[in-house]
Amino acid sequence: MRQSFVSGLQVSTLFIMCGAFSVPVRASEARRADQNASVPQYKGQQLPQKHSTSRESNPSSSERQLDESIEVKGQSRKFNADVVQIGTFRNQSIMDTPMTVTVLTRALLDAQGAQTVTDAMRNVAGVVSSSTSPITTPNFMARGVQIQARTNYRLNGTLPIIALSPIMLENKERVEVLKGVSALYYGFTTPSAIANFVTKRATPQPVTVVSLTGDSVGSYGGGIDIGREFGARKQFGARANGYASNMGTTVNGISGNRWLVSGAFDWRPTDKLSLKLDIENSKEETYEPGGITIPTAVNGRITLPRIPSLHNRYAARDAPYNAWATNVLGRVDYSIWKDWAFRVEGGIARTRRQRSISNVSNVNVVTGWGTNTTTYTGDQNYYNLNVRTELSGSVKTGPIRHELLFGYNRNAQIQDDQNRTNYKSFRQNIYNPVDIDFNALSVSGSTYTYGSTNTDTGYYMMDRASFAKYFTLIGGARYENYTTYINQNKNTYTVKKVTPIGGLVIRPTKQSSLYGSYIQGLESAGTAPDSAANAGTVLAPVVSSQYEFGGRYKLKNALISVAYFHIDRGLSYANPDNVYVVNGRAIHKGVEISMQGSITHELSVSVSGTWTHAVQAQTGNVAQNGKSVIGVPDYALSAFGEYRPDFIPNLGLNAGVYYVGKRSADSLQRASVSDYVTLSLGGNYRLHLVSGQTITFRANGNNVTNTRYWSNADTVLFVGSGATANFSTSFSF
Structure with missing residues (x-):
């Protein structure tokens, strides 16, 4: 069953890829709007405009470019966007x-x-670190729910990339975060x-x-970014990015290197x-x-x-954490007639990882002594075929x-068998760590x-009905057929369900909108984390x-x-036996407020704040019902501003403050992680040379007060990153 599906999906994907590989390719002829240009209304899928000898020709208001991805403001310094490029709300x-x-x-x-993705996500209300160290592969939760690493990160609105390795930002034009149910x-x-990552394209x-x-x-490194449109009608184009660096961190003995090569054609x-x-x-x-495993309860605390x-x-010296990622996405758009268009797209995401897990448990909170347990999995392979x-x-x-x-969508999420090596534990002190070589550990x-x-196979439809210029009624449904095949015992289980969506948007004025929506979906409860007794289940x-x-x-512009x-x-949670289970319901409710753009x-x-109240219910455990969901802060705030004075127009000065509130670290709320605040400061200066080139200098300091804080609240705790100053110089030719 698995082989037949995978082979069929591979054939379909390769067929789509062949269409893209069979010819020279170019960047979008999407109209690149001026910073103050108006944004046309969404018309389902992108539609073509007639070619003309002039690049200034304007399509009718009812048409949009067939391959239009987004209105990129080449040199724009806007902190907000007019259109989105995600899910059913593309363009x-x-x-x-x-x-x-x-x-x-x-x-x-x-x-x-x-x-890093951590740097980007701190701007989004209610998105906080979860589960893993921010040094290796950061994980996040939003609205108190885990952002699943293998399903919730997307490339260009569609391909589910695998966030078990760091997602590089050097070739991304922007990041979009769509909150809530998206089934x-x-x-x-x-x-x-x-979390949708939109790649840079030629302009x-x-x-x-x-x-x-x-x-x-x-850390030190460098990169290059080249984009061109070419051809008699500028019908071709390419954008290539390359970056490489040696990495340093604020943790002793943790360094490394990373690189990225990508092309958008x-x-x-x-x-x-x-x-x-x-x-890419x-x-x-x-x-x-x-990391540090939270201690066991004593007298209910x-x-x-x-x-x-x-x-x-706390890990042994040189305990490896290596990851490789390859993502390929192809897309074909065809305008049938008038407003009707057809799209086919497909791709493959693959991540290979060599991972050490090294946590200190049974810690004496006074002396700091505990037991370090280390494991190593040398060949973790994950695939998404879409x-x-x-x-x-x-x-x-x-x-x-x-x-x-x-629409029709099918995704195969494949995880190969894995063999994990377990090492004999050793004594470790979290306040004054013992230095031991990884190669000296005994198996x-x-x-x-x-x-x-x-x-995951789905058939979906949606209708956006607009009337009286002020009202848009949205209705849709998806038929879902989800099957899991487990290699161990050839077990399979299948779930079939129809999930609806409904919404209403009211536009009292051109500058305002009100909306309400309801959406239902099936979600994967995920895989038991590495810290659980049933890890990998x-x-x-x-x-x-x-x-x-x-x-x-x-x-105005905000x-x-x-x-x-x-x-x-x-x-989903780890029960008292440390077995990761699905049991009961979680009720998450809250308020989010944000402001993005130019005040003057x-x-x-870019300011956002959230209040979230997330509690457990129907667990079958009276002591657990009504308790807070693990890792969810009641309050979170992100505020960043940049000032560009008129008297020095090429200078930018910025500052940011980021607050994460108190979080429960246990399903019975027997422990909590303190709130914390970090500050950032920065500046940049753009120098225009007589020869026409531009040099931009940037300096940014993160956690400038060197605040100590737990980056997450979970079974295993990790300490957040310390103070760093980042520098960059870019030369535009």
């Missing part, structure tokens, strides 16, 4: 999107000197957030940028047909810093140790315009984990549902958003 005005979407523009990421378009995903303006980077903890052979291809390959080699030094390493086809267009029934979307045995294949799927009500208002959400989902022409901000 839709953010004002008409009935869910919470946060867009992290390239301007915002550059101003912050963002180099209609993406199938089996947790109702936390979809009408040639791009040649060389950059040099470094930081205060010993587009070709538009006719007015009706366009093809896109994205390829990355690698990161570093070492495991180690768990006492956590004081936070150790930011520089302490195919999607869509037909979209519009019809009118009297005064009502229906924008229709019909105590091995554990074999059988792989699995999850197949694939859990049965659960049903989740979400209500959301919100509003948006455009205040967007203000507010939303209330209520999520009801299956509850000198000051740009």
